Amino acid sequence: MFRFAGKKLVLLVSLLLVLLLSAGCGGGADKSVSQGEQEKEVYKIGAIFDITGPASSLGVPERDSALLLEEQINARGGINGHPVKIVIGDNESNETKAVQVAKKLIEVDKVLAIAGPSTTGTSMAIVDTAQKNQVPLVSAAAGVSIVNPIDQRQWVFKTAQNDSVVVEKIIDYLGTIGAKKVAFLSMNNAYGDSGRKGFAEAAPKAGLEIVAEEKFGATDNDMTAQLTRIKSKQPEVVIVWAIPPSASIVTKNYRQLKIDAPLIHSHGIGNKTFIDLAGDAANDVIFPAGKLLVAENLPDNDPQKEVLVKYAADYEKKYSQPRSTFGGHGWDAVSMIVAALEKAGPDRAKIRDELEKTQNFAGISGVFNMSPQDHSGLTTDALVMLKIVDGKWTLLK
Template identity: 85%
Template sequence: MEIYILKSREEKNLFGFASKRFILPVVLTLALLLLAGCGGGAKDGEQGGQEKEVYKIGAIFDITGPSSSLGVPERDSALLLEEQINARGGINGHPVKIVIGDNESNETKAVQVAKKLIEVDKVLAIAGPSTTGTSMAIVDTAQKNQVPLVSAAAGVSIVNPVDKRQWVFKTAQNDSVVVEKIIEYLGSIGAKKVAFLCMNNAYGDSGRQEFTTAAQKAGIEIAADEKFGATDNDMTAQLTKVKAARPDAVIVWAIPPSASIVTKNYRQLQIDAPLIHSHGIGNKTFVDLAQDAANGVIFPAGRLLVAESLPDSDPQKAVLVKYAADYENKYNQPRSTFGGHGADAVSLIVSALEKAGPDRAKIRDELEKTQNYPGISGVFNMSPQDHSGLTKDALVMLKIVDGKWTILE
């Protein structure tokens, strides 16, 4: 609204004349306009031409840096969901905006991005980050600001202990249940002595801790225990020690590119033992980088990679097949379990937001109530004691054959 200040005598005379004929109608009109813009007028979405409030959801992914093979499909999945949600009318009529930040696979950067999303963008919840390290880095930020965080990473310590992680949830299968699945497989092949190699970071350390504990309980000897850097380009030295230990099987806990390099080195040394990876290789990047060396690798993963092979009775099949088709058609890129973790993080937040409205505390409560939710990573059943909601039943054992994922027979 503009305000005019009368300056000259002519202006005063003009408005003095106008007041006799027009002031009362103008005042009444202005009063009606002011009422329309105040509490007594139309609310968002009602008549009055105002749009409904945009619901902002934050997302932090490792889009660049060593973990980009995880973060890129997670970002793309989030954007795909944003487009689909808004195309069907948003959340209860409210448009959705996913504000995405790149932590550059760096823990310090993850904290900076999280603070911006919370303090500047005022997001209702945050999906991500992609890895255990970057997720752990922002747990305190989420807790202190009481903002729901749904990580896409595997480390069980992201959500445990739950009484100190009330605002934190996750979608990737816990490394503890992945270990459980691997131990089960080792028992089926009679492996009693194994070697273990992992990345020297939070993801590798968490997997190593969980596997060491589970192996001891299962009576499995760890004959060699080696680490390598996420950016190392040769692991021959570590694998030479592994070969000398003559294990019944070898377990590797890593993500590409290091997971692919250690696999190529493994084949070059002609180690005569089954090679079992963690679920960190659930993308085509691993196969592309490892090339023929990937063939024969065994690993546990969610059902997304073999969605079309599932029986129609599987409660996830319809969700998995649709997501895979939508993602591959839009981006002309193969599906990835990591993209699925990101999609689940956003979908769980959206589901909670639909029930709770734009209230962070109520969104947190609804996330914790999630039951029988068929996602990409599994069927989620959250509770006050479990902020991951998945068991080893969310995993299947896969084998790479001719560069393709197959269900291990």
């Protein structure tokens, strides 16, 4: 093994040379940074969504909404005369990829801010990258952990309703129907985990009893086992925290087992995909969602109505696809950045400050009021309870 000690020495020396070279290269990379900043005409905003992979039902409408917004802004003359370019990145529903794409947007495209990603997992993956590089990030995902603890998340905001807000809304609803014994079923990923934690924390305070708590894998094809265990505990109501396709599979299994208790879903099913995949089983599902799905039926004095109806009409006209609340989260993320950019100019730190000052911003997901203590900015007012009747969303109450 020690036969080529001499040659190894040579190798070691050349290795040191390599390391020395690396020091030299660091300087070289900096030069290209200053060269890239000559194009100051176009304002670049990055957008990372889960366009392919398991979360594509979220990412695709988000991307489409972002592009729709880009088109509309440029049609009316851009931001203060500067055209806007939205640089889209696909993280393939994969956390490693999300970090790579974020680094690319920051270092190669030199975007002013980043909108997205679509899910809590992929958002969590790039929170650090945004913090370390001091780039404003407006996630389109729901998990509270994306913006908490706030002192480690100065650069991070989000547009989807907090899980805690959704939990509150559901608990309010349970109060109105007088249910006390609850079963909780969640998908075993960052989204389901966040909902489970939020609910387990809030339920005892509201006098609710969690009689069963079950999980299933994000790619499972059958949840009959978990539902059977839940059925044996005879809950008065069952809450499911998942996104399609697994949310649809649970719903089908639920109907097959003929469980009588009302089925309540989270806001994770706010797209047509859920109904398409679940079919008739989706009927009678109750869930909290942003107002987008029932925009036309809102009272005229609702501050969001105008924005919602216009977005829904534009989106459905351009893409011939039904609206989805996820597209709304993406729209909000980009339009909030645009609003901040309009006031702050092309400066990442100033954009961050402006994002934090956002007040009474009527978006698709709700009316946002950001503050240094709250980077998600929504309350239960942003949500309505919906019921699926004959494959359509209807406003409950």
